[in-house]
Amino acid sequence: MNPDIRAAAVHSAASKILRRVVPVFAVMMMCNQLNRSNIGYAQDRLEADLGIGAAAYGLGAGLFFITYMLCEVPSNLLMARFGAKIWLSRICVSWGIVSACTLFVQGPVSFYALRFLLGAAEAGFVPAVLYYFSTWLPNDYRGRANARYAVGALVAFSASGPLSGPLLGMDGVLGLHGWQWMFLMEGLLSVGVGVFAFFWLDSRIEDVTWLNRHEKAALTEAIATEEKAAVEKYGDGRASFLSVLRDPKIALFVFIYFATQMSIYANTFWLPSIVGDIPGTNAVTVGLLSSLPWLCAMVAMFGLARVGDRTGRRKPILVGQLLVAGTGTLVAALVSPWWALVWLCVAAMGFKSISPVFWPIVQRTVNPMTIGVAIAVINSVANLGGFVAPFGFGLVKEHTGSTQWALIALGCLSFVAAFACLWVRDRDVAEQEDAAPESRTEGIDPVQRDAAEPAR
Numbered sequence: 307m308n309p310d311i312r313a314a315a316v317h318s319a320a321s322k323i324l325r326r327v328v329p330v331f332a333v334m335m336m337c338n339q340l341n342r343s344n345i346g347y348a349q350d351r352l353e354a355d356l357g358i359g360a361a362a363y364g365l366g367a368g369l370f371f372i373t374y375m376l377c378e379v380p381s382n383l384l385m386a387r388f389g390a391k392i393w394l395s396r397i398c399v400s401w402g403i404v405s406a407c408t409l410f411v412q413g414p415v416s417f418y419a420l421r422f423l424l425g426a427a428e429a430g431f432v433p434a435v436l437y438y439f440s441t442w443l444p445n446d447y448r449g450r451a452n453a454r455y456a457v458g459a460l461v462a463f464s465a466s467g468p469l470s471g472p473l474l475g476m477d478g479v480l481g482l483h484g485w486q487w488m489f490l491m492e493g494l495l496s497v498g499v500g501v502f503a504f505f506w507l508d509s510r511i512e513d514v515t516w517l518n519r520h521e522k523a524a525l526t527e528a529i530a531t532e533e534k535a536a537v538e539k540y541g542d543g544r545a546s547f548l549s550v551l552r553d554p555k556i557a558l559f560v561f562i563y564f565a566t567q568m569s570i571y572a573n574t575f576w577l578p579s580i581v582g583d584i585p586g587t588n589a590v591t592v593g594l595l596s597s598l599p600w601l602c603a604m605v606a607m608f609g610l611a612r613v614g615d616r617t618g619r620r621k622p623i624l625v626g627q628l629l630v631a632g633t634g635t636l637v638a639a640l641v642s643p644w645w646a647l648v649w650l651c652v653a654a655m656g657f658k659s660i661s662p663v664f665w666p667i668v669q670r671t672v673n674p675m676t677i678g679v680a681i682a683v684i685n686s687v688a689n690l691g692g693f694v695a696p697f698g699f700g701l702v703k704e705h706t707g708s709t710q711w712a713l714i715a716l717g718c719l720s721f722v723a724a725f726a727c728l729w730v731r732d733r734d735v736a737e738q739e740d741a742a743p744e745s746r747t748e749g750i751d752p753v754q755r756d757a758a759e760p761a762r
Contacts, residue, residue: 334431580647
């Protein structure tokens with residue numbers, strides 16, 4: 307195939323995937339984050355109605371990530387067996403059912419049990435989506451795909467307050483508490499999205515009917531060429547969970563992403579409580595104000611993902627984001643509640659927009675024969691930050707009456723993660739990988755770059 311025609315066909319196919327497939331994953335991600343984090347808006351009511359205090363709430367919020375980690379790799383392996391269409395849809399329906407069942411919580415023990423089940427139900431979703439992108443899109447498009455998909459989480463965080471507020475206000479309707487209505491309705495939303503995804507998604511490129519044969523051939527060839535180049539560089543050996551985890555490079559990625567997840571879930575589960583310290587706020591205003599950091603992060607995510615795709619210089623962007631996250635979090639711990647909200651907006655622009663830059667670095671660094679296991683290892687182990695952060699914040703608040711010292715520790719951790727990025731060797735990341743200085747022009751369009759490659 308003529309290089310220009312091939313490049314145009316790859317661009318056309320990738321554009322269709324970005325428009326047709328990625329939005330479905332974004333909606334699924336929105337439901338995912340909504341169902342795992344909506345307990346943040348029910349915290350006060352769970353304490354008043356069921357006696358679930360700050361420490362018990364923090365423990366329950368974090369227990370989710372234990373079963374999430376334990377079930378992550380098995381879930382990913384089953385996805386490879388059954389295909390993305392079936393498995394991703396199953397995951398979405400499962401977590402919706404479990405989330406809806408939270409309306410039956412009677413006390414701390416049943417709260418812990420359902421958080422355990424929710425973690426098992428959601429396990430494998432993020433690695434499955436990332437692996438799906440690695441088999442459907444060339445690397446030049448994955449940053450944008452990750453950003454568009456990850457924006458679902460930001461939409462969930464932004465909309466969860468305005469959505470949960472009215473549901474919490476349904477207290478007494480049909481004899482249910484408002485928090486019961488919230489879990490029921492938001493869980494059923496996920497079930498409906500999962501059923502839709504089953505009829506909309508395809509498992510393989512060759513299965514689709516909305517790409518023509520030239521687009522399918524060019525896209526398959528482009529992905530195969532990238533995989534071949536990576537195999538030649540890293541070898542074609544397969545690896546187990548433990549052998550991948552022992553790889554120092556993977557361990558480094560785990561730590562960096564662990565620090566990121568600590569920031570994300572500390573804010574996910576405790577931001578409403580922090581905002582609630584602002585004088586004069588109520589349930590509605592807390593929900594609205596809590597959406598501001600996520601709206602700011604949404605803007606930053608799209609901009610930085612596009613810069614990373616066009617320039618390939620993702621490592622400096624990653625370091626900068628971690629420094630911004632650390633600075634914003636640290637200052638937020640030291641100022642008044644109103645200014646704390648402003649600086650948490652700054653911090654969110656750092657930590658929440660990391661994913662679209664981080665995962666393409668991993669995908670270009672790791673042996674493609676083990677990329678599925680590597681993604682699962684990094685995501686599952688690093689997500690233990692979702693256990694440590696909310697539980698730690700709960701303990702700190704129970705003993706001090708404030709989250710100030712927890713925020714200070716969180717900010718310092720982001721600085722350490724930024725420093726750790728120095729050990730991600732330049733030759734392993736996208737901006738240095740097998741590219742001569744003249745082979746990458748800042749700002750060049752991916753289509754033009756693809757067309758130019760055969761001439762080198």
